[in-house]
């Protein structure tokens with residue numbers, strides 16, 4: 001037997017595994033590294049987050065990724081080169097972080113790598129006959145495995161599409177396994193570049209879970225902040241938006257996208273919600289003269305309103321009237337976004353930190369849980385719920 005297969009077999013049979021979960025999201029702020037101890041599988045999964053770090057991307061790294069990120073036309077050789085380059089970069093970031101933590105690579109059983117989404121094109125977005133849902137993540141897993149010497153599981157989203165999904169959101173699986181509680185209807189709301197939420201029913205019946213993207217979280221705020229205030233990556237503590245006023249005219253134009261009329265569940269990305277989207281809404285509504293502060297205030301309300309509307313519409317459709325919200329993702333640190341959400345949604349808001357998982361680390365932790373399923377789970381039946389196919393995901397890369 002190949003030694004690596006023997007090692008994988010041994011890891012799969014362990015009662016608990018040490019898994020590094022990696023996430024590099026649409027905000028391009030850096031690589032989230034969550035070092036987790038994972039016990040059990042499926043609904044018996046339990047996770048302890050041992051260490052967490054976000055290794056920030058330098059301006060050079062951000063600029064290289066932005067050359068192809070969510071663009072219609074790209075330098076194609078660069079796509080191929082960045083795929084290898086980012087895998088190498090992520091591997092070196094992992095090794096440096098493990099060294100800082102005093103953890104030897106040999107102590108780590110698996111790496112679970114999301115990679116970097118550079119194109120997310122569900123059919124509803126690309127609309128091309130003869131083609132289905134499509135998504136592409138770069139930062140190749142073989143490079144991570146060879147450079148770190150750790151078995152790496154990556155490219156999780158393709159199996160989801162192969163099994164009938166849109167390749168996202170994948171959060172629902174890990175949310176269900178580690179963050180649900182019998183007797184409580186819970187909404188796990190992730191305020192990332194794109195916002196999404198998982199609904200976990202009080203019954204904890206896997207056939208009743210639900211997940212969808214809702215539209216922009218921080219992505220438009222970040223893009224417009226970079227445009228208006230060169231040198232700033234985001235509207236820290238909503239400092240600019242808090243000085244502005246909401247324009248109802250621009251807000252109405254922003255709401256006009258067909259995305260908001262698509263049925264749930266659905267997914268999206270910066271391919272749709274980008275600076276051009278805002279400029280077109282301004283042109284269509286004659287609001288080009290608004291101050292940067294007013295635009296940011298309006299965009300913050302746009303995110304909050306579309307998130308709240310999605311939660312209210314989807315829960316009403318499922319006849320759910322009470323639920324608690326648990327927030328994660330960088331937007332939970334945006335006071336205007338969170339205050340507006342609190343006004344629009346009549347429920348209790350808490351961070352997922354209260355459930356033992358740091359809000360900033362949640363998505364990275366969830367990929368560790370997905371990798372755990374790849375090697376030792378994969379038994380859950382989510383019924384025929386749209387967007388939640390019953391599959392274990394990811395491709396396995398061996399170090400040699």
Ligand SMILES: Nc1ncnc2c1ncn2[C@@H]1O[C@H](COP(=O)(O)OP(=O)(O)OP(=O)(O)O)[C@@H](O)[C@H]1O
Nearest residue numbers: 025026027192193194218234237329330331333334
């Ligand atoms: N103090 C703060 N004030 C306002 N916004 C903040 C603050 N801290 C973080 N953010 C927002 O959170 C973003 C980072 O969020 P996060 O890391 O969850 O995104 P991501 O993982 O890239 O997104 P996605 O979930 O879409 O992949 C920043 O770009 C910024 O918009």
Ligand SMILES: CC(=O)N[C@H]1[C@@H]2OC[C@@H](O2)[C@@H](O)[C@@H]1O[C@H](C)C(=O)O
Nearest residue numbers: 117120168169170171192194213363
């Ligand atoms: C294609 C893609 O990378 N989608 C991301 C993005 O960021 C947030 C939202 O859009 C979500 O659908 C997804 O990530 C999380 C981790 C998910 O799949 O649950």
